[in-house]
Amino acid sequence: MRSFPLLLAITLASTAAAQVPASVTGVPTVTDGDTLQIRGVKVRLFGIDAPESSQQCVRAGKAYGCGREAAFALSDLVRNKTVTCARRDTDRYGRMVGVCTVGGTEINRWLVTQGWALPYLQYGGGVYSEAASQAKAARKGVYAGRFQNPWDYRKNPASPATAGTPRPAAPTPAPASSVTYRNCSEVRAAGAAPIRRGQPGYSSKLDRDGDGIGCE
Secondary structure, eight states, rough: OHHHHHHHHHHHHHHHHHSSSSEEEOOOOEEEEEEEEEEEEEEETTEEEEEOOOOOOEEEEEOOOOHHHEEEEEEETTTTTEEEEEEEEEEEOEEEEOOOHHHHHHHHHHHHTHHHHHHEEEGGGGHHHHHHHHHTTTTGGGGGGOOOOOOHHHHOOTTTTTTSSSSSSSOOOEEEOOOSSSSSHHHTTTTTSSSTTTTTTTGGGGGOOOOOEEEO
């Protein structure tokens, strides 16, 4: 017999998927190098993985914020322009996973071609392998120096939540709660992910990027 938390997680995931539209069009805001938000719909770009916003890479022997540069490149491409995203999937957090275009340019492929995102082979990114090879040969973006794969960077608990931004001297603690989780695996198993600041069980250790949403 399935446990109640597992049934709850399945129900929540099904509900979230049903709420994600087949497509969305509008002028976007950029969350990071591979995520957009359009008219309240958060879109994770299909098949690619850009450096995290806090991630540092090395170019010409010096460290630089490659995650921020990836986000800036995406922002420059879509600024004040109409973007259309077609859903390819819905992730476990209820976000649209889509292929987006602006002015006839596929954004996903463009980011890989410019070296600001890598093919996410685990999630269908093989279609961008040739584009990545071209970027590498031309030493564009992260290929101009040394970098860590974004998926490996996220696995490292020592990776900072932010880069280039001072941490607050005294962050506001989350309200006391009798619900506690040791890690995001426990949160997801309970069907509680994502968990927002102020909700039972939220803690800063579950919110690596400090945006007030843990285990997103």
